[in-house]
Amino acid sequence: MKLTFLGTNGWYDNKIGNTVCALLESEKYYIIFDAGNGIYKLPTRIKSKKPIFLFLSHLHLDHIFGFHIFPKFKFKNEINISCPKGLKKNLMKVIDHPYAMPFREMKLNVKIKELSKDCREIPFPSEYKKLYHIDPSFGYRITLDGKTVAYCSDTGVSRNSIRLARNADILIHECAAAPKFVSGKWGHSNPEEAAGIAKKAQCKKLFLTHFAANKYTAGKDRRRAEKVARIIFKNTFAAKDDMVVDI
Numbered sequence: 001m002k003l004t005f006l007g008t009n010g011w012y013d014n015k016i017g018n019t020v021c022a023l024l025e026s027e028k029y030y031i032i033f034d035a036g037n038g039i040y041k042l043p044t045r046i047k048s049k050k051p052i053f054l055f056l057s058h059l060h061l062d063h064i065f066g067f068h069i070f071p072k073f074k075f076k077n078e079i080n081i082s083c084p085k086g087l088k089k090n091l092m093k094v095i096d097h098p099y100a101m102p103f104r105e106m107k108l109n110v111k112i113k114e115l116s117k118d119c120r121e122i123p124f125p126s127e128y129k130k131l132y133h134i135d136p137s138f139g140y141r142i143t144l145d146g147k148t149v150a151y152c153s154d155t156g157v158s159r160n161s162i163r164l165a166r167n168a169d170i171l172i173h174e175c176a177a178a179p180k181f182v183s184g185k186w187g188h189s190n191p192e193e194a195a196g197i198a199k200k201a202q203c204k205k206l207f208l209t210h211f212a213a214n215k216y217t218a219g220k221d222r223r224r225a226e227k228v229a230r231i232i233f234k235n236t237f238a239a240k241d242d243m244v245v246d247i
Contacts, residue, residue, distance in 0.1 A: 001024060001025065001026045001027075001144060001145045001147050001149075001246075001247045002024070002025045002244060002245070002246055002247065003022065003023070003024055003149070003170065003172075003207075003244070003245040003246075003247055004022070004023045004024075004025070004045055004242070004243070004244050004245075005021075005022055005023075005038075005207075005209060005239045005240065005241060005242065005243045005244075005245075006018070006021040006022065006023055006038035006039060006041045006042070006045070006241065006242070007019050007020050007021040007022075007036045007037055007038020007039070007241060008020060008038070008209045008210065008211060008239045008240055008241050008243075009036070009038075009062070009210070009211055009212075009213045009216075010062055010153075010154070010174065010176045010188075010210040010211060010212045010213065011062050011176075011212055011213045011214065012062065012213045013037055013213065014213040014217060015217075016216075016217070016218065016219060016222075016240070016241070017038075017211065017213070017240065017241045018036060018037040018038035018040075018041075018241060019036030019037045019038060019062040019063070019065055019066075020033075020034050020036040020038065020062065020063060020153060020209060020210045021033070021034050021035060021036045021037075021038035021039045021066060022034070022151065022172060022209065023042070023045055024142075024144070024149060024247075025045075025050075026124075026144040026145050027144075027145055028050060028051075028144075029050055029051055029052070029053055029123075029124065029144065030046060030050055030051070030052045030053070030077070031052075031053050031054075031055070031142060031144070032052065032053070032054040032055070033054075033055050033057070033140065033151045033153075033172065034055075034056060034057055034063045034064075034153065035054060035056065035063060035064050035065070035066035035067055036062050036063055036064075036065055036066055037065050037066055037069070038066070038241065039066030039069060040066065040069045040072070041242075042073065042075075043073065043074075043075075046075060046077065049076055049077050050077065051077060051078045051079075051080065052075070052077045052078065052079045052080065053080045053082060053122065054079065054080065054081045054082065055082050055083070055128075055140050055151070056081065056082070056083040056087065056091070057131075057137050057138055057139065057140075057151070057153050057154065058087070058133065058135060058136060058137035058138065058154065059087055059090055059091060059094070059135070060135065060137075060154065063153075063154075064091065064094065064095075067094075067095050067100060068095075068099075068100040068101070070101070070103070070106055070108060070110075071101050071106055073106075073108060074107070075108060075109075076109070077109070078109050078111070079108060079109060079110045079111070080111050080113065080121075081110065081111065081112045081113070082112075082113055082114075082115050082121065082122065083112075083113075083114060083115065083138075084114065084115055084128055084130075084136075084138045085114045085115065085116075086114070086136070087114065087136070088112055088113075088114050091112070092112070115128060122142075124142060124143065124144050125142065125143040125144075126140065126141065126142045126143075127140070127141050127164070128140050128141070128164075129160035129163060129164055130160060131152060131154070131155035131156075131158045131160055131161060131187070132155050132156040132157065132158040132187045133154045133155055133156070133186075133187035133188075134185060134186050134187050137153075137154050137155055137187070139151060139152035139153075139155065139158075139160060139161055139164045140164065141164040141165070141168065147169045147170070147247045148167070148168045148169050148170075149168060149169065149170045149171075149172065149247070150164040150165040150168040150170070150171045150172065150201075150203070151172045152164060152165065152171070152172070152173045152174065152197070153172070153173065153174035153209065153210045154174050154176065154187060154188060154210065155173075155174060155187055155188070155189060156183060156184075156186075156187040156188060156189055156193070157189065157193050157196070157197065158197075161173070161197045161201075162197055162200050162201045163201075164201075165197060165198065165201035165203045166201050166202065166203070167201070167202055167203065168201065168203040168204070169203070169204050169205065169247055170203070170204070170205050170207065170245075170247055171197070171198050171201065171203045171205070171206045171207070172207050172209055172239075173189065173194040173197060173198065173206060173207070173208060173209070174188065174189055174194070174208075174209060174210035175189060175190065175191050175194050175208035175209065175210060175211055175225055175229075175238075176188035176189065176210055176211065176212040176215070177189060177190035177193075177212065177215070178190060178212075178215045178216075178221075178225075179191055179192065179224065179225060179228045180192070181215075188212070190225075191208060191225040191226070191228045191229040191236075192228060192229065192232060194206065194208055194229060194236075195228075195229035195230070195231075195232035195233035195236055196232055196233075198232075198233040198235075198236070199232055199233045204235065205235045205236075205237065206229065206233055206235060206236045206237070207236075207237050207238075207239045207245070208222070208225060208226065208229065208236065208237070208238045208239060209239040211225070211238075219240070222238040222240065223238060225238055226238035
């Protein structure tokens with residue numbers, strides 16, 4: 001299985017990153033986490049007609065900006081957009097006139113489903129849990145090709161993050177806050193907090209992503225976050241746009 005970071009910023013794009021989007025390619029499926037502006041790179045990565053499953057964490061705009069890019073896509077793949085119950089109605093208000101071209105007018109095979117508690121709509125082992133954020137945000141855990149990946153963005157420190165990441169091969173966790181900064185009610189994490197989650201969950205590797213664009217303005221800022229996190233959890237890596245990881 002292969003993991004590609006298409007976008008690693010939070011809030012807005014800057015010179016080192018697009019807003020958040022991650023792509024997993026397994027033997028039978030493409031899996032996408034969030035639809036920030038980094039999703040525009042999909043045509044360079046989708047090379048077969050395997051079904052696509054797109055999981056949304058929440059509806060803050062930096063996680064759904066990319067839907068207005070969909071009209072440029074010419075995929076023949078089945079595209080399954082999945083979100084927890086309660087999000088679909090508001091999503092459909094944004095992906096419609098006068099804000100964006102609605103899916104029904106695109107030449108794409110798009111299906112949008114709200115997930116049941118047991119994720120029976122998904123053809124591979126999956127689960128989701130609510131995280132700690134100012135608006136409802138959800139993390140995911142999926143298992144494919146004998147590997148488990150957890151995705152947690154946006155969130156502050158949450159017991160559910162630990163549950164989702166328990167013994168995972170990869171934890172992809174947000175790092176919007178700068179080292180030592182505590183975001184409080186907004187529900188974001190600094191590198192120390194993300195590393196603490198990875199350590200408690202006993203996962204194998206941690207990839208930091210969703211770096212706030214106003215706090216992480218250069219590669220050196222991300223490298224500092226990585227260094228700080230590694231004091232707590234050695235196998236920490238600061239993700240960057242277009243990074244490819246073999247799992």
